[in-house]
Each structure stands twice: as C-alpha cells, then as structure tokens.
Amino acid sequence: MQIQTFVFNHFGQNTYLAIDEQTKECAVIDPGCFFDEEKQKLISYIQTNKYILTKIVFTHCHLDHAFGARSIANAFPNIGIYAHKNESVFIDDAINQSLRFGITMEQPPKITNYVSDGDIVEIGSHKFVAIHVPGHSPGSICYYNAEYKVIFCGDVLFAGSIGRSDLPGGNHDQLIEGITKKLLILPDDVTVYSGHGPTTSILVERDTNPYF
Numbered sequence: 001m002q003i004q005t006f007v008f009n010h011f012g013q014n015t016y017l018a019i020d021e022q023t024k025e026c027a028v029i030d031p032g033c034f035f036d037e038e039k040q041k042l043i044s045y046i047q048t049n050k051y052i053l054t055k056i057v058f059t060h061c062h063l064d065h066a067f068g069a070r071s072i073a074n075a076f077p078n079i080g081i082y083a084h085k086n087e088s089v090f091i092d093d094a095i096n097q098s099l100r101f102g103i104t105m106e107q108p109p110k111i112t113n114y115v116s117d118g119d120i121v122e123i124g125s126h127k128f129v130a131i132h133v134p135g136h137s138p139g140s141i142c143y144y145n146a147e148y149k150v151i152f153c154g155d156v157l158f159a160g161s162i163g164r165s166d167l168p169g170g171n172h173d174q175l176i177e178g179i180t181k182k183l184l185i186l187p188d189d190v191t192v193y194s195g196h197g198p199t200t201s202i203l204v205e206r207d208t209n210p211y212f
C-alpha cells in the first residue's frame with residue numbers, strides 16, 4: 001500500500017490517497033481540496049499515475065474534509081461515496097455551513113454507501129475495518145488496515161491531542177471512551193494518519209497524549 005498525503009485548504013487538512021500499487025486502485029480519504037489548484041493537483045496526481053479511483057471514503061463530513069468532494073466526483077464519475085449515515089446531515093447542510101464561514105463551496109455528492117462499525121471497506125486488495133468513534137462528530141469512522149498497520153482516524157485523534165467536541169453532535173466523554181476502548185488497544189506500531197498535523201503511532205499517543 002502506498003499512502004500519499006496532501007495538505008489542503010484554510011484549515012490545513014490532510015487529504016490522503018490510499019493506493020494499491022498492484023491493481024492501481026485507489027481511494028481518496030477526505031477530499032479537502034478547496035482552491036482550484038488544489039483540486040487540479042489531486043486530480044492530476046491520480047490521472048498522471050494512471051490510478052483507478054474507486055471511491056471517496058469519509059472519516060467524517062465536516063466542511064474541511066468535504067470541500068473537494070464534488071470536483072472529485074465530477075472528474076471520476078460513478079465512484080462510491082462512503083461515510084457513516086450520521087454524517088449525512090453535514091453533507092446536506094454543507095453549503096449553508098460554508099456560507100457561515102464566508103466560503104462558497106460546491107454541494108458535495110450524496111453518500112452512496114453507509115459505513116457502520118465493523119464493516120470492511122476495500123481499497124483495491126487492501127481491507128480496512130471501520131471503527132466507529134463518535135464524539136468529534138456523530139459519525140466519525142476510523143479505517144484500520146491490520147496488515148500494513150495503518151489507521152486513518154480523521155479528527156478523532158491527533159499527535160498529542162484529540163478532536164474538539166464542541167461542534168454539533170460532539171461529546172467529549174464519548175470521544176475519550178471511544179479512543180481508549182477502540183483505538184489505544186491497537187498494536188503499538190500502528191501508524192496513525194490524522195485529519196490535521198503529522199502522523200503518529202498508537203504507542204506514542206498511549207504513552208504521551210495528555211488526554212489519556
């Protein structure tokens with residue numbers, strides 16, 4: 001598996017491309033590309049490498065993770081849109097939300113595949129287990145691949161911090177409990193790919209994150 005990281009938009013969000021080099025299939029995880037050059041950069045990267053984009057996979061659907069979803073869906077028709085059903089509200093309200101920030105964005109595409117806790121999401125031959133960890137947003141999903149020991153966790157867990165829980169549907173206690181019971185039990189050497197900031201590991205967060 002190859003993972004390509006792009007840092008996009010006003011919020012310094014990490015958009016990831018997870019790639020199966022054998023089959024060339026890939027998925028965009030949280031398309032946060034906002035500016036035209038950011039959208040073009042991501043689209044060109046996929047096309048130039050002749051990757052086959054099969055899906056957009058959302059850890060959650062806050063604006064900064066969804067800005068570029070429409071552009072990607074337009075550039076690659078018929079891809080699947082994967083997210084927890086509790087995130088639909090953010091997709092439906094995206095344009096209103098963006099206007100509150102003084103930003104205009106395109107309406108993100110509807111979720112085509114609801115992801116629930118324990119589901120398997122495939123990116124090429126790579127299998128990711130969906131781990132539902134609400135508290136930052138009600139439908140936050142972390143995607144864990146045990147073979148390569150990687151987890152995409154959106155805004156649930158950061159290097160040295162955790163996601164904010166003061167946004168609609170947030171719940172601090174739920175977030176702490178979810179991370180403790182579902183993420184920090186993973187093997188030490190799992191690499192954590194967060195929605196913002198650098199990568200970290202389960203060991204480092206278990207040992208040094210001030211929230212635990």
Ligand SMILES: [Zn+2]
Pocket residue numbers: 060062136137155
């Ligand atoms: Zn978020």
Ligand SMILES: [Zn+2]
Pocket residue numbers: 011013062064065155195196
């Ligand atoms: Zn975010």
